[in-house]
Amino acid sequence: MIDTRTAPYAATLLRVALGILFLAHAGLKVFVFTPAGTAQFFQSLGLPGPLAYLVIVVEIVGAVALIAGVYSRLAALALIPILLGAIATVHGPAGFFFTNPNGGWEFLALWIVGLLGVALLGEGAYALRLTPSTLRSTATH
Template sequence: MTNNHTAPYAALIMRLALGTLFLAHFGLKYFVFTPAGTAQFFTSLGLPGGLAYLTMGVELIGGIALILGIYARIVAVALIPILLGAIVTVHGSAGFFFSNPNGGWEFLAFWIVGLIVLALTGDGKFALKPTMMKK
């Protein structure tokens, strides 16, 4: 049975954690690898370099939207393809465990589960509602 008093706070915690992870991964690409370096890495995988900039933008905007609770359920679902892409192109061939060389896909799979849970649970406490955004 779901506790209706604590469930909104659980969704808030999930939103904050997931949003922070996306911002951290954006920061890694932007500040450590640099946008040009990230684009070069994408190219080395056989992907268009421009996709790196799109990915970074989605991570940044999606992370902020999750943290603030702006369309959090929709954003959670929209972010899943970013993680699936990382599994297919980078981490999938490294095996399941993230401690493997080049990192496995277990962490990304768990991250996807968190996004699905948030999408099913709802925005949670202190989420900015779309009606509030219009004011």
């Protein structure tokens, strides 16, 4: 049985934690590896270099959306392909355990499960919940 009194707070905790993780990973790409270095890494994997810039933007926008609670379900689903791509290109071939050289895929798989949880649960408590109707009503006032 789900405790309806605490479930909204659990959803908030999950979406904010996942958002912070994505901000950290985007920050790593921006401040440590640099966007140009990340693009070179993507090219070394046989991916188009400009895809790195798109990934960075999606990670940042998705992270902010999760943390703020704005379109959290959509943001969670939009972030899953990034993790699947990371599994397919880097972490999957390294094996299951994240402690393997190049990191394994178990952490990313857990991350995907968490994102699916947010997609199923919704924003939870303390969210900015923007909907098309609230956008229309704010635009007219």
